[in-house]
Amino acid sequence: MTPCTRPPSPDWLEEHWETWGREFAKRRDEDSQHRFNWRTWQGKPLNIRLLPLLSEMTDSHCAYCDWFPMDTGTDPTIDHFHPKAHFPQLAYAWENLYLCCRQCQEKDDNRFTEELLRPDEPGYGFERFFIYKYANGEICPNPAATEKEQQRARLTIDIFKLNSRGRPQARKRELKRFRERFHESVPEDRDEWISESPFRYLLCEESGDMFANIPHV
Numbered sequence: 001m002t003p004c005t006r007p008p009s010p011d012w013l014e015e016h017w018e019t020w021g022r023e024f025a026k027r028r029d030e031d032s033q034h035r036f037n038w039r040t041w042q043g044k045p046l047n048i049r050l051l052p053l054l055s056e057m058t059d060s061h062c063a064y065c066d067w068f069p070m071d072t073g074t075d076p077t078i079d080h081f082h083p084k085a086h087f088p089q090l091a092y093a094w095e096n097l098y099l100c101c102r103q104c105q106e107k108d109d110n111r112f113t114e115e116l117l118r119p120d121e122p123g124y125g126f127e128r129f130f131i132y133k134y135a136n137g138e139i140c141p142n143p144a145a146t147e148k149e150q151q152r153a154r155l156t157i158d159i160f161k162l163n164s165r166g167r168p169q170a171r172k173r174e175l176k177r178f179r180e181r182f183h184e185s186v187p188e189d190r191d192e193w194i195s196e197s198p199f200r201y202l203l204c205e206e207s208g209d210m211f212a213n214i215p216h217v
């Protein structure tokens with residue numbers, strides 16, 4: 001999870017999200033089988049309106065696992081952080097929406113807890129909550145964090161399955177590629193290719209300093 005800053009809600013969403021959420025909640029109350037479909041506003045489905053705005057927020061990376069690019073079998077979807085089945089009134093709340101890969105979208109919504117981390121939470125930083133294990137590519141709670149922070153990191157890894165489905169191997173691959181490219185690249189180009197890599201939290205801004213600390217395994 002790479003930190004990001006949420007831009008202000010678009011005006012049209014700010015104006016209507018509560019009404020739209022109430023309407024969806026009412027339909028769910030009347031019929032528990034009622035399925036969520038993005039509504040259309042001024043002739044355009046809301047998910048089509050929202051995708052580019054949410055993509056901009058995370059630089060087109062999955063908000064949770066930081067996967068990129070999203071068109072390689074993991075086309076982008078919009079995730080409701082507070083699951084819409086349990087929080088239907090938040091179905092259109094701007095702060096509740098994240099760009100998300102198909103894998104992260106498959107999380108078990110029945111396990112939702114407010115302790116889950118989100119990348120635009122004030123004070124969130126990868127290093128604060130997690131450490132990366134070079135040996136096996138897994139991320140783990142930072143042992144130097146408070147107990148509460150470690151618990152939040154653990155739940156986040158567990159619910160988003162951040163250490164399964166090939167992600168540790170993909171992290172190792174990406175880091176190897178990073179090392180190779182790092183030597184061949186000039187600093188001015190690095191920001192650009194880091195922004196187009198998955199797992200940016202490993203290759204972060206301080207790439208120079210960070211690279212010096214990467215043990216050769």
Ligand SMILES: [Zn+2]
Binds near residue numbers: 062066067100101103
């Ligand atoms: Zn993801």
